[in-house]
Amino acid sequence: MHQIADLIAIFDSTFYQSHNTRLIKGADEPIYLPADEQTTYHQIVFAHGFYASALHEIAHWLVAGEKRRLLEDYGYWYCPDGRDKHQQAEFEAVEVKPQAIEWALSAAAGFDFNVSVDNLNGEQTCRFAFQQRVHQHLLSLLASGFNQRTYALLKALSDFYKTPWPLTSAQFVWQHPGELSDAV
Template sequence: MRALLPTQGEGQTYHQVEFTLDYAASALHEVAHWCVAGEARRQLPDYGYWYAPDGRSADQQAEFEQVEVKPQALEWIFARACGLKFRVSADNLENELGASDSFKKAIWQQVLDYCDTRPNPRARAFAEALMKEFGCPNPFDRGSYQLADLS
């Protein structure tokens, strides 16, 4: 599932994060990309990140996994903050290349790092707002995250 890009339309003075309708995971994923992107990148379509559509080669899939670790780690934290299950997205169904074990491990390690050091203020504020809104436990409790949950 590929979410749409942030846009700023005619006469629109704010950026709008667009996502696949009715898929909370898609919204959380796009917000995670927004949180990872710096100020200049937030002005660019798709936040200036590399993307190749479904049907990627193994090499392209490896590159995709490299740039997706931090956003997917934040997505997992956001999902936990609102009581949703997180599922790693390899986003490459056509070639049946699922998420590699090293990708899953890198996401898990990044989540643990965010739990220890906290992500940037935008990501932290969003996670805390979700936690408060949905009445969920602290999403920065590193004991809540197990690598086995990503299998």
Template sequence: MLFNDLFWERWRTILVRGDDEPEYIPAGDETGCHRVVFAHGYFASALHEISHWCIAGERRRQLHDYGYWYCPDGRTREQQAAFESVEVKPQALEWLFSEAAGVTFNISVDNLSGDGACDEAGFRRKVARQARGYLETGSLPPRGRLFLETLLTFYDREVVFGAHLFTPDRERSAI
């Protein structure tokens, strides 16, 4: 509801619960709108997919899944490094959204059966640093800022929210 109310009119984009994998579907079919599809009704999936949408530029928002590749679980070290390099910003934004809504955020290296390529603690530090940076430098993507402000107001969390919440050891706890 919050996403659709905020972004439908100007960006012709809606958030849709999906039955399977999340995806982004640009306008171009009979619906006439862009669709951010999140998995199985999971709130965390919705926040993650919204994060990707908030970061994607105009050109990427015209491409299915923003034109990103996806390499499934079982990635090599090189593939994992590439995955993490593109996931730092959306996961940092997702963490901000999670804290604004008062829900637990869980970092995702998304490579449970890989070749030991994951440095989850290192990735968590990068995501925490990016989340704090977004707040301290005011460098949030504009749509991300709008959504964050909407969540903070809706969940009445302005007073408890701040950069102090985003440290690597605090990643799994929400207030």
């Protein structure tokens, strides 16, 4: 149901003309590459052709402002898997917003979302606490509104996949697995 070619086409039809940006299936590590002498358009390169990776990298692009989109990887330094506790806390702090947007993109596409702490070989932190922060940020974005680019892509995904529109907080009910539900 979720073909990467569809997502690439949706992204291109939404942003190629207006933002000179394309979604590119990559091999290993994802990266954002601004246009240069060799490539006349900006590239959001996602890993291994995975749909979830593409949504995640798109979310970073949607967060990045105009100046950041002129810098390789938006001018950020990425600390790879194997982070210590302090590095992981910094990673999670900057990942809350893009993962909240990724969650919304996933819902608009009818695709399952899972938070990523992306640190299999490093200090383990509470995934559920991070997911709760992502969830809270998502609810905040739903209440305050998404930026214009995010809104455009959410609508395009919803139209293509025939998912409920507009997105509402009722679509994003989440409970920590340790909490009891009244619906038992």
